[in-house]
Each structure stands twice: as structure tokens, then as C-alpha cells.
Amino acid sequence: SYVLTQPPSVSVAPGKTARITCGGNNIGSKSVHWYQQKPGQAPVLVIYYDSDRPSGIPERFSGSNSGNTATLTISRVEAGDEADYYCQVWDSSSDRVVFGGGTKLTVL
Amino acid sequence: EVQLVESGGGLVKPGGSLRLSCAASGFTFSSYSMNWVRQAPGKGLEWVSSISSSSSYIYYADSVKGRFTISRDNAKNSLYLQMNSLRAEDTAVYYCARDPVVGAAAGPNWFDPWGQGTLVTVSS
Numbered sequence: 001s002y003v004l005t006q007p008p009s010v011s012v013a014p015g016k017t018a019r020i021t022c023g024g025n026n027i028g029s030k031s032v033h034w035y036q037q038k039p040g041q042a043p044v045l046v047i048y049y050d051s052d053r054p055s056g057i058p059e060r061f062s063g064s065n066s067g068n069t070a071t072l073t074i075s076r077v078e079a080g081d082e083a084d085y086y087c088q089v090w091d092s093s094s095d096r097v098v099f100g101g102g103t104k105l106t107v108l
Numbered sequence: 109e110v111q112l113v114e115s116g117g118g119l120v121k122p123g124g125s126l127r128l129s130c131a132a133s134g135f136t137f138s139s140y141s142m143n144w145v146r147q148a149p150g151k152g153l154e155w156v157s158s159i160s161s162s163s164s165y166i167y168y169a170d171s172v173k174g175r176f177t178i179s180r181d182n183a184k185n186s187l188y189l190q191m192n193s194l195r196a197e198d199t200a201v202y203y204c205a206r207d208p209v210v211g212a213a214a215g216p217n218w219f220d221p222w223g224q225g226t227l228v229t230v231s232s
Contacts, residue, residue, distance in 0.1 A: 026145055033218035035153070043145075043153065045220040054220060060166075086153050089213045095167050097143070097216055098156035 002091040011106045012077050020103045022087030024072040032091045034063060037102075038083045046085075047072060048071035065086040076104070080106045110134040112204050113181045117226030124194050124230070130187040130223055131205030138182035140163075141206055144189050145214055146200035147225075156202070157189065158216045167216070172198075173225035201225040 005023040014016040022032060033051050035043040045054050048062040050070065060075045074081055087100040116128040130142070144156040157168045157178040164177055177190040187204050205219035 031217070033221075037153075042222040042224055043219075044222070045218060048218045048220070068190075084152075087139075088155075088215065088218065093214055095215070096169065097158065099145075099153045099155060102152040 001094055001096065002089070002098050004089065004098050006085075006087060006100040006103045009100070009104045009106065011108055013108045014077055014079060017050065017077050018077050018081070018105055020061060020072040020074075020085050020087075022072070023068055023096065024070075024098075025090065027070050027089065028066045030065075030091070032063065032065050033088045034072045035039040035088065036047055036081075036083045037087045042087065064086055073095055077105075077107055079107050081105060088089075110154050110206070111222060112206065112223035114202060114204050114223045114226040117202065117228045118232065119229045120194055121232050122195060123228055126194065126228060127191045128189040128191065128204075128226060128228070130189075130200070132185045132187065132206070133193075135206070137185040138162075139210050141209075141216060142180060142187045143205045143207060144178060144187075144202060144220055145205055145219065145222075146202045146228075147197075148200040151200075153202070158207070159187070161211060165215075177205055181198070191228070194228075196230050199228060199230050 034047040037043040050065040051063040111133045113131045141160045143158045159178045177194045179188045203225045205222040209217045
């Protein structure tokens with residue numbers, strides 16, 4: 001089965017850039033979507049189709065996908081960005097949705 | 109405003125059954141695929157099941173296949189998850205989520221929006 005690997009945690013100082021990776025075999029051939037989840041809340045879509053941003057999501061959030069790694073980049077990080085972030089793909093070879101294990105972003 | 113409201117969660121004994129519902133409003137429910145995603149306490153997101161707009165395509169995670177059944181009633185703008193033979197490891201918050209691509213056929217895309225979730229606890 002297809003596996004997505006994320007680092008358990010990423011720490012960044014306010015105002016700096018955070019990069020959260022999502023690794024998978026030839027993930028560049030798939031569409032990757034990203035969700036933000038704050039404690040006690042439902043997940044919120046922040047990036048879809050690798051790099052598209054839903055309305056209402058700040059331009060500070062961006063995404064890229066190539067080779068075996070997709071990346072969510074958060075520029076000018078704010079305290080309010082502290083949350084868990086999950087990547088997600090559709091694996092058509094197995095007809096399964098796959099989530100990464102999640103990354104806890106800590107703003108120092 | 110697009111809104112998804114789950115209900116039906118609760119405490120159930122191992123081996124028992126439960127039916128979750130998700131009431132949709134603010135959009136043409138019959139045009140969208142729908143999904144269930146769960147999250148065990150302190151754990152990550154786990155996809156459970158997806159159903160296309162006309163129920164022609166249905167998918168299940170291996171962990172629930174044969175025990176859970178997803179269905180929908182487009183006339184009632186509602187999504188359901190019938191859960192049988194429940195196990196302790198099914199304990200989780202269950203979210204319903206819309207696939208925002210109109211008329212999506214084979215294969216879910218992404219999930220937006222999500223409901224607030226309903227807690228299912230399987231314990232004796």
C-alpha cells in the first residue's frame with residue numbers, strides 16, 4: 001500500500017519560513033492536498049492540487065510537489081499557524097485515500 | 109453557507125453496531141461525492157470511506173471493509189455510515205467531508221469542508 005511520510009514535528013521562529021515535507025514513492029505523479037488542524041477543531045484545507053490555495057487561505061501558504069517529495073511552505077510564520085498539518089493523496093492503484101502521519105508545527 | 113453536521117456517535121460495546129449520519133446544507137448535495145474520515149484520540153487522520161454523488165462508486169479502507177457500509181440519501185441531503193462488529197480500535201472522532209469537485213466520478217479528490225465530527229467510543 002502507498003505510504004506518505006511526514007516529520008513528526010517542525011519548529012520555527014515567528015516571521016521565519018516553515019517547510020513541511022511529505023514523502024512518497026513518485027509522489028510527484030500524484031495530486032497532493034494539505035490540511036491544517038488546530039486542537040479540538042476539524043481539519044481545514046489549506047492547499048489542493050499540489051499548490052492551489054482555497055479562498056480565505058493566506059498567500060503565505062504555498063505548496064510544491066516533485067519527485068518523491070511534496071512540500072508545504074508557510075512564509076512569515078505567525079503564532080496562529082501553530083497546528084498539525086497533514087498531506088493527502090488518492091492512490092489510484094489501490095483505490096485508497098492516504099493521509100500522511102501528520103506534522104506538528106510549533107512556533108517558538 | 110456550506111454546512112455538514114454529524115450525529116449518531118456514542119458509547120457502544122465491542123461487537124455492537126452504530127449508525128452515523130451527516131446532514132448537509134448550503135449546497136446541492138446530490139452533485140458531490142462524500143467521505144468519512146476518522147481520528148483516534150491523539151492520533152492522525154485516517155480515511156474510512158467514500159461514495160460518489162450517485163452512489164455508483166464506493167470505496168473503503170481495508171480496516172473497515174466488510175464491517176462498515178457507507179450510503180447516502182440525496183432526497184434527504186444526508187450521508188450515513190453503518191458500523192457493525194465494532195472494535196476498540198474503531199474508537200475515534202468521525203468526520204464527514206465533501207469532495208468539492210462537482211460530479212467527481214472515480215476516486216476522491218480532496219476534502220472541503222469538514223463537519224465538526226462525532227465521537228464513537230467502543231468499550232465494554
